[in-house]
Amino acid sequence: MQRNKISNEQIKALIITIVIGVGILSLPSDVAMIMGNDGWIGILIGGLITIPFIIMIDRLFKLQPGKTFFQLGKEVLNPIVFQIFLIIEVLYIIILLSYTNRVFADVIKAYLLETTPTEVILMTMLIAISYIARSPIEVIARMAVIICPIIIIFIIFLILINIPNMDITNIYPMFQVGYKEILKGIIAALFSYSGYEFMLLALPHAEDNKKTLSYSLKGMLVVIAIYLIVFFISLSQYGIHQLKREIWPTIAIVKEVDLPGYFLENLDGIVMAVWVMVIYGTIGPYLYSAGTILSHIFQTKVHDIFILPLLPIIYIIAMLPRNLVETEEYLGKTVSYFSIVAIFIIPAVMFLSTYIYNRRNSL
Amino acid sequence: MKKRIVALLILLTIFLSGCWDMVEINQRLFVSSIGVDLHKEEGMNKLLVTFVYPNINAIGKNATEDRKKYIISTSCSSVFQAGKEFSTNVEYPFYYKHLKVLILGEDVIKDEKLTREIIDELNRDTKINKKLLLLVAEGSAKEILESRPPQGQITDGTIYNILRDNRSASRFTPQTLTNMITELDCNGVSILPRARKKGEELSISGAAIIKNYKLIGWIGEKENRAISLIKDKVKQELIDICYNQDILSYTITNVNSNKKIDIDEYITTNISIELEGYLQGYKMDNQVNIFKNEVLLNMERALEKQIEKEIMETLNLLQKEYNADVIGIGECLSKFHPKIWKSLQSNWEEVFPEVKFNVDVKVNIRRTGLTK
Numbered sequence: 001m002q003r004n005k006i007s008n009e010q011i012k013a014l015i016i017t018i019v020i021g022v023g024i025l026s027l028p029s030d031v032a033m034i035m036g037n038d039g040w041i042g043i044l045i046g047g048l049i050t051i052p053f054i055i056m057i058d059r060l061f062k063l064q065p066g067k068t069f070f071q072l073g074k075e076v077l078n079p080i081v082f083q084i085f086l087i088i089e090v091l092y093i094i095i096l097l098s099y100t101n102r103v104f105a106d107v108i109k110a111y112l113l114e115t116t117p118t119e120v121i122l123m124t125m126l127i128a129i130s131y132i133a134r135s136p137i138e139v140i141a142r143m144a145v146i147i148c149p150i151i152i153i154f155i156i157f158l159i160l161i162n163i164p165n166m167d168i169t170n171i172y173p174m175f176q177v178g179y180k181e182i183l184k185g186i187i188a189a190l191f192s193y194s195g196y197e198f199m200l201l202a203l204p205h206a207e208d209n210k211k212t213l214s215y216s217l218k219g220m221l222v223v224i225a226i227y228l229i230v231f232f233i234s235l236s237q238y239g240i241h242q243l244k245r246e247i248w249p250t251i252a253i254v255k256e257v258d259l260p261g262y263f264l265e266n267l268d269g270i271v272m273a274v275w276v277m278v279i280y281g282t283i284g285p286y287l288y289s290a291g292t293i294l295s296h297i298f299q300t301k302v303h304d305i306f307i308l309p310l311l312p313i314i315y316i317i318a319m320l321p322r323n324l325v326e327t328e329e330y331l332g333k334t335v336s337y338f339s340i341v342a343i344f345i346i347p348a349v350m351f352l353s354t355y356i357y358n359r360r361n362s363l
Numbered sequence: 364m365k366k367r368i369v370a371l372l373i374l375l376t377i378f379l380s381g382c383w384d385m386v387e388i389n390q391r392l393f394v395s396s397i398g399v400d401l402h403k404e405e406g407m408n409k410l411l412v413t414f415v416y417p418n419i420n421a422i423g424k425n426a427t428e429d430r431k432k433y434i435i436s437t438s439c440s441s442v443f444q445a446g447k448e449f450s451t452n453v454e455y456p457f458y459y460k461h462l463k464v465l466i467l468g469e470d471v472i473k474d475e476k477l478t479r480e481i482i483d484e485l486n487r488d489t490k491i492n493k494k495l496l497l498l499v500a501e502g503s504a505k506e507i508l509e510s511r512p513p514q515g516q517i518t519d520g521t522i523y524n525i526l527r528d529n530r531s532a533s534r535f536t537p538q539t540l541t542n543m544i545t546e547l548d549c550n551g552v553s554i555l556p557r558a559r560k561k562g563e564e565l566s567i568s569g570a571a572i573i574k575n576y577k578l579i580g581w582i583g584e585k586e587n588r589a590i591s592l593i594k595d596k597v598k599q600e601l602i603d604i605c606y607n608q609d610i611l612s613y614t615i616t617n618v619n620s621n622k623k624i625d626i627d628e629y630i631t632t633n634i635s636i637e638l639e640g641y642l643q644g645y646k647m648d649n650q651v652n653i654f655k656n657e658v659l660l661n662m663e664r665a666l667e668k669q670i671e672k673e674i675m676e677t678l679n680l681l682q683k684e685y686n687a688d689v690i691g692i693g694e695c696l697s698k699f700h701p702k703i704w705k706s707l708q709s710n711w712e713e714v715f716p717e718v719k720f721n722v723d724v725k726v727n728i729r730r731t732g733l734t735k
Contacts (some may be wrong), residue, residue: 098619116383140525173701241548242541255493256541266460266492 005207009217013148015196015219017281020151020226022103023192025248026280027227028234032243036231038177042185045089049186053344054220056351057196058213061203063354068167076357084348086293091202092309092338093290096194097283098317099331101125104279106324107248111268122318123282129280134304135179137205137239140285144318147281153273154274158233160255161267166236187336192227194339195282196220197347201289247324251275277295323360382405391458393448395432395520398504399481401470402438409477411438411468411541412445414457417520436505441485460488462672463523465497465540466504475577482576487539495540496526499571500580501559510565525567526556532661533588533600534568536715543573549694551711552577552687554582554590570688580685582677587675592636592670593690595620601643604669606662612643613666613728624658630714632692634674635680635723638666641730654735657729666726682716 006014064072071122105121113121119197132143158330199216206212222309232347237256246252254267275358291303321327394547398413411437435453437443446457465485472478485491499508507522518561526537535556546553554570569583570590582590591597600615617639625631642662645653653659681687693711697704 113382113384120383133649169698172698176701239543239545239549252493257494268489 004136004138004205006138006202007203007207008211010145011199011202011206011212011217012222013077013144014141014198014202014217014285016151016222017144017147017278017284018195018198018285019193019223020278021192021195021218021282022228022279023099024230025103025107025250025275027192028231028249029188029243031185031231032235032240033257034179034188035181037171037173037235037240038175038182039185039235040228041177041182042189043192043227043231044224045182046186047191047227050196050343051217053347054199054216055213057199057203057347060200060214060347060354061212063210063358065203065209069200069350071325073355076350076353083297085349086297088291088315088338088363089342089346090293090297092335093286093293094333095317095331095338097286097290097314098320099335100286102318102321102327102331103277105318106273106327107251107275110244111251112272117349119319122315125279125283126315128305129284129287129310132280132284133291133307135288137202137288141202143284143362144281150274151226151281152276154159154271155229156218158254159229162233162253163238165256166233168236169238170236170239171232171300181295190343191332191339193223194343195286196287197343198285199346200350201292202334209300225286227249234332242300247251277278291316365708378511386456387456391420392453392455392457393419393461394457394459395461396508396522397438397442397462398466398467398468398500398508399447399471400468400503400505401441401474401477407440407721408438408640410440410442410445410481411436411505412442413508414445414449415508416457424720427691434505434509441490442481449694459488459494461518462495464526465495465553466500466507467497467523468500468504469578471504471509472499472573472576472578475575476516478573478576482544484539487679493539493541496523497538497543497555498526498558498567499555499573501557501581501713504558505557506560506657506725507565511563522558522565522567528587533591534569534584536591536594536596537585544678546691547573547576548692549697550688550691551693554587554689557581557681561621564595572689574687578670579687582680585673586677586680588671589719590689592674593620593622602666605667606645606665607643609646611662611665613640613662613726614643615640622692624695624700626679626700628694629717630696631721632717633721633723635725636670636674637707637725637727638670639727639729642732644729644732653731658709659731663726663728665727667724670724670726671722674724675720678720678722681719686712687715688715 027043028039031042035042051110060072062068064075065192067075073085077085101122105118106124107116108121156265196216203212230250234246234253235243237253238246238249244247251271253269257267276331287307288303289308291306294306295301295303298306317331321330375652394414394416398415400411400413402409402411405617413434415434417432418428418430421431437445437448439448446459450456462488467478467481471481481697485495485692485734486493516685525682526535531597536554538555543555553557553573553575555573556567557569557571558565558567560566566669568587569581570587571578571581572582586599588600591600595618596692597618602613602615604613607688615638618636619639620634620636623635625633641657642653653662691706693708696707
């Protein structure tokens, strides 16, 4: 068996698990704050915007088959520019990991472990992800294949338990929002879609190069569908005013569940258990990519030596904000700005310069 | 070396395992109902909070104690503060995840500020199940919690069971915390079931009208039934009318109601309600007296007239006396006529009493029971 190859099914699972992260908890409330009942427009358009970039990433590796992201970057770009790109990417990943971990710890603390110190929750999670991040990409892809069905089963479960209490008319009135709000809503939704840039690292390892595009697009469409479902469920369960009030509506709706008989109540424990895995599936691959990028910046052969030194940095940044509001305001906003560079600009620049490079060489 | 590593690993399992938040299940007091009353005293402690929790030792086959529930109360400034006040004289901490019922005393809910404080406290908390059922006590909530149900059984949770079983949903409308907040957000008005004492016994009937987190009036069972019919919340109900000097009983098995709003010069709401059901009882006779189509149709007409009358009276009461949009006309406008709602929203108070209603009830008697 060939080592370090991943199948197309694994690419799809990777995209689903990486893209769905902390964003899913607050996304319905975030877009509802800006766009009201029409938040789904922001989610939908935000998701569709990513599709051309996924196509670009895919084309990039077809223009120069057999080369990795780093080899390509060194060839087609100015080495210094490429180094700057890599450094930006590493910074982005570090801040994203800190932000994700902090939100994760806060949610766990609010719902599950009230008196456990935030530090301990953070540290245990970091140590746990460092294990997966030290593994080669093949292992990460296998992990994604395990976690992906859990997410999908969970979403189906969420729909089923919410049907009896839903008030579908809550999604009206539709199409009341102005263009300005749509734009803001899309930007708010975009962060929830970051993560597919992992394809830059994953695609060169693909077994079957021909069908990667359709599988990765399928993965993205699943993500869009999940976000839309979560938005509509929480909107029809809460109504727009209460939805705006909630910080994490996706968890809170399971507290609304009231099925006949006592046995299905207070399901937040189950949701938290699933959610820990969802977060694990997001930040594990991110930490791996930070290590891989660092190993190329410093030109080492293996990436795992960088994983453990990264942990204290992530931990310190995660502990910087004093409260949840600061977390959202400083870390959250910084990550959003960085993510625009990471998920749009870098893939686009890479694609364009490879395209031009190819043209020049063929002439 | 290997031995050292093994020893280290064994030590690690001791130090790394464990849980800060572990509380044994028998070291928790599961609060099942909370009552909030006004404590007439100067200063911060404006509330008189009553907690009810079951005596775990009195539940199950091998019960060691007789007393089924404990009721304790204290004066304090907020609901959760009460839990801390109690910690001076109860042995274990309280656990709120299984809280089922909250009863607000009449005096408390008449004070908008206090009600808003209590509701926010509960809505914000992560432990409390948001399906918590709310009630308003006519009089004091503490008395309701202390009262005995007619069966004489003193188990805890009677109120919850009465509310939860929608046997007679139209006598009162069970209301959850989230649902009430949503209704207050949309319409500014909501109704909560009324709990009161009939002599020594507890009874839940009728409703309290809450407007902007403030009690503005009570409505009886009949009005509540009419509102339930309009809002399509009736599950099963029995309606008695006088038909040719005899009592005609009609059991409703299914209700289908629709609101449609027409806007021209006035806002006209067309309410159409379709009832399905069967004849429960009329008069014993020697001949076949009911099993004829024209008789049934006549009965249907009579029922329709009576129900329409009840609904119109209730709507009139809501419009003219309370000016309370309980049936959700504002919500309906905001959802299906958003542009008009934007212009009306600010002065909905003045517009609502002018809304016109057309009520169209259609009664179907599908069966006549076992006899002709």
